[in-house]
Amino acid sequence: MTTTDIKLSKDLEKGIHFSCLMCGTCCRGLDEGEVYLYDEDIKLLANHLNFKGFEGLKEFAKKYLKVINDSFLWKEPGAERKRTYRFKTLAFRFTGDDDHCHFLKDNMCSIHEARPFQCRCFPFWQMMISNRSNFTNYSKKCPGLRELKGNFYSKENIVEWARAERKLELNYFLKMKANGFDILKLYPFLPKQLLENGD
Numbered sequence: 001m002t003t004t005d006i007k008l009s010k011d012l013e014k015g016i017h018f019s020c021l022m023c024g025t026c027c028r029g030l031d032e033g034e035v036y037l038y039d040e041d042i043k044l045l046a047n048h049l050n051f052k053g054f055e056g057l058k059e060f061a062k063k064y065l066k067v068i069n070d071s072f073l074w075k076e077p078g079a080e081r082k083r084t085y086r087f088k089t090l091a092f093r094f095t096g097d098d099d100h101c102h103f104l105k106d107n108m109c110s111i112h113e114a115r116p117f118q119c120r121c122f123p124f125w126q127m128m129i130s131n132r133s134n135f136t137n138y139s140k141k142c143p144g145l146r147e148l149k150g151n152f153y154s155k156e157n158i159v160e161w162a163r164a165e166r167k168l169e170l171n172y173f174l175k176m177k178a179n180g181f182d183i184l185k186l187y188p189f190l191p192k193q194l195l196e197n198g199d
Helices: 039-048 053-064 117-121 132-141 143-147 155-178 192-196
Strands: 016-018 065-074 083-092 151-153
Touching (some): 053 192, 117 155
């Protein structure tokens, strides 16, 4: 496996040890960013929580999702330069004073086996593995990244996670582009008030 399409920080070239120590920090929003959700995530989680059919998906969206702004840098075939496209996407709606995930119970993920890709992929997000500064900043908040113990992830494992993340993002972007960046064409079950309340 080559890494030519994924930039990898030199600190990760030999792989790292990492295990989640269940502190719950990354499950609390505040200023930590969003948990993006893709089609596969939504179907898996809605099914896991017993939200069935179109009406079930609508209820699931109303209870747990929000619409946010997103962007993607893309070079059209034959174009000279890349262009930034802006569009809407879905994310978890957090709750409570500490802006925590609905599924965080006693610092444990209550939907662990059906958790979204972004949660499963941590800490091997592209923006983390390609940028030493980002990795260092997250390490200050995450005890698992400070201790670097537990499961070993080789350079190839890390790149595989980042490549899977990129593929998800690209597929979503291409579907949105093919549908005129109308999120309702991809997710017709979304209640209109979610779009009205979006960023």
